[in-house]
Amino acid sequence: MTDTGSRTYVSYLDHQGRFKGIFSWLLSTDHKKIGLMYLNAVIVFFFVAVILGLLMRIELLAPGRTIMGPQTYNGMFTIHGVIMVFIIVIPALPAVFGNFFLPILIGAKDVAFPRLNLFSFYLYILGAILGVLSQFAGSGPPDTGWTFYVPYSAQSATNVIYALTAAFILGFSSILTGLNFIVTIHRMRAPGMTWFKMPLFPWALYATAWIQVLATPIIGITLLMVIAERVLNIGFFDPALGGDPVLFQHLFWIYSHPAVYIMVLPAMGIVSEIFPTFSQKPVFGYGAIVFSSLAIAFVGSFVWGHHMFTSGMSYWARWFFSFTTFIVAVPSAIKVFNWISTMYGGSIDLKPPLLYAIGFIFLFMIGGFTGLTLGSLASNIQVHGTSYVVAHFHYIIFGGMGFAFFAGIHYWFPKMFGKMYNFTIANISWVLVFVGFNVFYFPQFIIGFQGMPRRSFDYLPQFQTGEVISSIGSMVLVAGLFLMVINLFRAVYKGDPAPANPWKGVTLEWQIPSPPEHENFETIPEIKNKPYFFGNTSTN
Amino acid sequence: MSDSHNNIEHFDNEAGKMGMWIFLFTELFLFGGLFLVYAVFRTKYSADFHAGASELNSFIGTLNTVFLLTSSMTVAMSLTAIQKNNKNLALFLVSVTIMLAALFMMNKYFEWSHKFEFKIYPGSSVLKNMNRGELLFFGLYYMMTGLHALHVLVGMILLSINLVKIKRGVVNMKRYLLLENSALYWHLVDLIWIFLFPLLYLIT
Amino acid sequence: MDIPLPAFIPDNLINKDHMNNETHISSYSSLAIVLIILLLLTMISVTVTGFHLGPFAVAAALIIASIKVASVITYFMHVKFESLFMKLMISGVFVIFALIIIITFIDYLLR
Numbered sequence: 001m002t003d004t005g006s007r008t009y010v011s012y013l014d015h016q017g018r019f020k021g022i023f024s025w026l027l028s029t030d031h032k033k034i035g036l037m038y039l040n041a042v043i044v045f046f047f048v049a050v051i052l053g054l055l056m057r058i059e060l061l062a063p064g065r066t067i068m069g070p071q072t073y074n075g076m077f078t079i080h081g082v083i084m085v086f087i088i089v090i091p092a093l094p095a096v097f098g099n100f101f102l103p104i105l106i107g108a109k110d111v112a113f114p115r116l117n118l119f120s121f122y123l124y125i126l127g128a129i130l131g132v133l134s135q136f137a138g139s140g141p142p143d144t145g146w147t148f149y150v151p152y153s154a155q156s157a158t159n160v161i162y163a164l165t166a167a168f169i170l171g172f173s174s175i176l177t178g179l180n181f182i183v184t185i186h187r188m189r190a191p192g193m194t195w196f197k198m199p200l201f202p203w204a205l206y207a208t209a210w211i212q213v214l215a216t217p218i219i220g221i222t223l224l225m226v227i228a229e230r231v232l233n234i235g236f237f238d239p240a241l242g243g244d245p246v247l248f249q250h251l252f253w254i255y256s257h258p259a260v261y262i263m264v265l266p267a268m269g270i271v272s273e274i275f276p277t278f279s280q281k282p283v284f285g286y287g288a289i290v291f292s293s294l295a296i297a298f299v300g301s302f303v304w305g306h307h308m309f310t311s312g313m314s315y316w317a318r319w320f321f322s323f324t325t326f327i328v329a330v331p332s333a334i335k336v337f338n339w340i341s342t343m344y345g346g347s348i349d350l351k352p353p354l355l356y357a358i359g360f361i362f363l364f365m366i367g368g369f370t371g372l373t374l375g376s377l378a379s380n381i382q383v384h385g386t387s388y389v390v391a392h393f394h395y396i397i398f399g400g401m402g403f404a405f406f407a408g409i410h411y412w413f414p415k416m417f418g419k420m421y422n423f424t425i426a427n428i429s430w431v432l433v434f435v436g437f438n439v440f441y442f443p444q445f446i447i448g449f450q451g452m453p454r455r456s457f458d459y460l461p462q463f464q465t466g467e468v469i470s471s472i473g474s475m476v477l478v479a480g481l482f483l484m485v486i487n488l489f490r491a492v493y494k495g496d497p498a499p500a501n502p503w504k505g506v507t508l509e510w511q512i513p514s515p516p517e518h519e520n521f522e523t524i525p526e527i528k529n530k531p532y533f534f535g536n537t538s539t540n
Numbered sequence: 541m542s543d544s545h546n547n548i549e550h551f552d553n554e555a556g557k558m559g560m561w562i563f564l565f566t567e568l569f570l571f572g573g574l575f576l577v578y579a580v581f582r583t584k585y586s587a588d589f590h591a592g593a594s595e596l597n598s599f600i601g602t603l604n605t606v607f608l609l610t611s612s613m614t615v616a617m618s619l620t621a622i623q624k625n626n627k628n629l630a631l632f633l634v635s636v637t638i639m640l641a642a643l644f645m646m647n648k649y650f651e652w653s654h655k656f657e658f659k660i661y662p663g664s665s666v667l668k669n670m671n672r673g674e675l676l677f678f679g680l681y682y683m684m685t686g687l688h689a690l691h692v693l694v695g696m697i698l699l700s701i702n703l704v705k706i707k708r709g710v711v712n713m714k715r716y717l718l719l720e721n722s723a724l725y726w727h728l729v730d731l732i733w734i735f736l737f738p739l740l741y742l743i744t
Numbered sequence: 745m746d747i748p749l750p751a752f753i754p755d756n757l758i759n760k761d762h763m764n765n766e767t768h769i770s771s772y773s774s775l776a777i778v779l780i781i782l783l784l785l786t787m788i789s790v791t792v793t794g795f796h797l798g799p800f801a802v803a804a805a806l807i808i809a810s811i812k813v814a815s816v817i818t819y820f821m822h823v824k825f826e827s828l829f830m831k832l833m834i835s836g837v838f839v840i841f842a843l844i845i846i847i848t849f850i851d852y853l854l855r
Binding site: 186214246250254301302305312313314315316317320 | 837850851
């Protein structure tokens with residue numbers, strides 16, 4: 001496929017459009033370049049947040065004050081949360097891999113609105129900088145937690161407004177990305193690619209995009225109301241003025257629970273691409289995966305109340321939200337069965353992407369099951385606000401979305417950069433990350449169950465064993481992450497050239513040269529087969 | 541399916557319109573959050589909300605409704621005019637729309653300044669001494685009409701851009717996506733007002 | 745053992761949005777009629793307020809407002825002449841919003 005005949009092949013990395021030098025990147029509307037810029041930004045902010053997390057782990061090595069006081073610790077976990085949630089996990093998968101691969105997977109030359117895409121990248125950067133700035137500027141880092149619960153967030157003297165504005169702007173960026181993807185999928189599929197011939201990653205992005213578009217405005221207006229509360233004393237959430245703090249929690253979680261599905265649906269999409277490729281077998285139950293994505297997006301929009309079981313909701317509301325929480329576990333489980341069955345009987349090639357994808361299933365299962373403990377009314381009372389919750393959502397968000405991100409980067413790396421990384425180092429870093437992760441978070445389940453509160457810089461001596469094991473795990477994890485990133489960075493500059501199709505994949509991105517050309521396809525392909533058709537790769 | 545393949549050079553009117561609709565959904569949910577807050581507080585403090593609503597001038601509200609509904613029609617007509625290649629009529633109708641929007645804003649200005657004279661604004665001492673429900677009613681009143689007025693201003697700017705582009709022939713019989721999308725935006729402004737008007741002025 | 749693709753959603757139905765090439769142009773008179781109806785509904789809504797219907801006042805005002813909104817969407821915004829997919833999408837969004845309000849009120853009304 002690399003032989004393009006009379007035309008000379010120029011990789012998108014070297015392509016110069018209207019602008020030269022650095023501006024050929026910064027002002028590029030090429031979806032691949034925008035995807036890479038997002039990738040760089042995500043890596044930078046990820047390490048900022050990882051370092052904050054590591055500092056918290058060091059603080060928790062011993063009871064009492066170790067390296068920082070309570071106020072600093074409060075700022076740390078708030079900014080760690082804001083950066084991780086709003087700057088990394090919500091945008092990462094759609095903005096990096098979605099931007100880069102959605103158009104390629106559906107056989108298009110770019111997204112529907114390339115300039116809007118660049119605009120949303122700059123909104124993202126603006127929001128991200130504002131978020132980090134809130135840590136340093138003015139009157140001290142915000143100390144409300146990433147959830148900004150009122151009435152405290154309306155009263156705290158710290159830089160809450162910076163963080164709120166940052167989240168607002170990042171939300172807007174996320175909306176525009178989602179909008180772009182929906183229109184792209186509707187209007188720009190290659191001829192012959194009907195909806196049910198579309199690969200699963202675009203399907204996942206489609207379901208995600210709808211949540212981004214419909215849920216994000218609610219958090220936007222909610223954050224505006226908190227700003228109004230602080231600036232104008234408007235009283236919506238202030239009990240002294242007749243307002244209702246629980247209403248804030250409703251509004252906040254109407255967005256922020258579906259936001260979990262913004263994180264995890266594209267993750268599921270990525271592993272749905274990886275399993276067929278490394279099993280050399282069509283995905284098991286294509287239709288079931290598609291419909292479970294849509295079902296998760298829909299049902300997941302109506303489970304928000306399970307964050308508020310102890311907030312004094314009505315009995316029937318608690319009953320309802322607990323019920324829907326259990327319902328939403330069903331489509332998630334269906335997907336797990338599909339992935340496992342895809343591997344069953346396939347010719348499995350245990351390369352790093354597959355290792356991460358298997359790690360994803362393992363960790364996501366633990367996260368999912370502990371989610372059911374939290375979703376049932378009685379046990380929720382016991383573990384609410386403990387480190388059990390912290391462990392649960394890190395298993396879902398880091399173990400789920402994070403591992404899928406690592407799987408995705410190892411899977412698509414040769415396509416994105418045209419280079420191949422070192423497999424041995426990738427495998428070693430996988431072991432470190434996987435083992436470190438479990439050693440880090442599993443003890444949190446146990447001490448959480450015993451009553452260790454979350455968001456506390458101090459604890460009772462009886463939790464020290466668990467906390468120390470956790471902290472050791474965190475260091476192994478961070479070492480693994482560094483090794484992985486170094487391996488990938490080295491490969492960008494010194495790696496061997498990658499072939500067009502190193503994994504024998506059959507989706508469209510593997511049919512074009514690595515790295516792709518500026519507009520992806522010389523001629524738009526005509527789609528005849530279902531995706532993941534391994535029967536005769538030459539005709540696909 | 542044959543026309544589903546669009547590359548960048550090909551101008552895709554349908555995609556532009558769909559994008560605009562999706563953007564309108566986000567606007568709808570932005571206001572939706574406020575409507576939810578309104579609904580909750582209205583159930584909680586219905587008597588106070590009655591009292592608050594009766595302090596608003598429903599005549600001004602009705603007048604503004606008429607302005608916005610009419611402007612919605614004129615902007616829809618301007619689209620018909622451009623589709624029928626009647627450039628001058630389109631220019632006239634867009635101008636009328638902007639004028640009606642300006643009248644709306646003027647009305648709003650007088651309404652707000654009248655309230656300010658009586659020291660009814662968020663955080664004022666007069667408001668703090670009112671019933672809790674009335675305080676929240678006026679908080680919502682300012683937040684909702686304020687956000688709406690902001691949208692009216694954005695709509696006016698959009699329509700003014702259209703005025704220039706129609707004059708220059710950039711928006712014409714063949715390519716009128718900008719006008720179509722601006723009209724859609726303007727209709728949304730109208731839609732929001734259709735709900736705001738009875739909720740704030742009429743339910744007394 | 746692939747689960748068969750559901751036959752109840754034929755592709756050409758979902759892909760309707762690719763198929764409307766000719767644009768419908770609304771006539772001036774039809775738009776004017778819609779405006780007259782909208783103004784009449786506004787008048788009714790204002791008049792009804794004077795009747796002191798109690799709890800039904802809110803319902804009456806909201807029903808009238810919904811009719812107005814529906815006619816603006818259908819005629820001014822040309823949704824009547826859009827693809828089936830667009831119609832489904834727009835009504836779906838309103839349904840989801842209604843669900844969010846209803847579910848929130850499971851909490852507020854039954855507390």
